Amino acid sequence: MTQYPQLLHTVLDTTRPRELAEFYRLLLGLTYRPGDEPPEDGTPDRPEWLVLRTSDGTNQLAFQRVERLPRTTWPAHDVPMQAHLDLTVPDSAELTRQRRRAEELGAELLLDRYDDPDEPLYVFADPSGHPFCIFVRTPA
Template sequence: MDTPPEAGPKLRQVVLDTEDARGLAEFYRRLLGLAYRPGDEPPPPGQPDERGRDWLVLRDGDGEGVGLAFQQVERAPRPTWPGTGQAQMLHLDTTVGSAEELRRQHDRALELGATVLHDRFDDPEEPLYVFADPAGHPFCIFVA
């Protein structure tokens, strides 16, 4: 008989270092349809953005899923993947249900400021694109 795995910490969020926490949070908020944690929303126009210069968190609608956080840093070297040099350290995987939706999300990602790092749209087993977000962090959108 299998024994249940030992309970461990619960994954709360993935944190991306960035030189522009508000800008990167806005990119992922729009791309993934997430919402700011209460208190992390952008301030009214003309007001200082104190939180945007430190730490921001995005969550799904019910606030229960794994969040995406953004930590302001002075310097964040851009990954050079797929080339050599600066490793990517991690990347985000996102999925869509069809090749048609993948095409639509490809166009949305580009409109929001992403760049394509790798195009594997024609792969019959797993069509995908690898993008870099505006700060250079790689992320994938693929059909699952």
């Protein structure tokens, strides 16, 4: 028995679960939980809930259908972020490569701090408008 609850995964609300799951599957190299894969026969796909996992089967992200999702207005505070994902890369060259990948997959650049000497980073919005950061990992 554990003394504390265990985090299962982070859930993102979206009006388009499959589209957002595909974005993160490709961005992060994740796989679908068995049974959550897109239909192979081309039948209409309107899932209410999807889960992505690491290659070893550890849940990472889940996507839950909602009817509407007001997009954050960050950095203005009219509609706050409420939550965001932080992703790291080992160096500036990889930061540049991942910026291109994120944008090719449909992310929108919200903030460019590539030249920040203390913490080079980019802040993006995913296709549903959730902010996420990619920054160079600093030694602990």
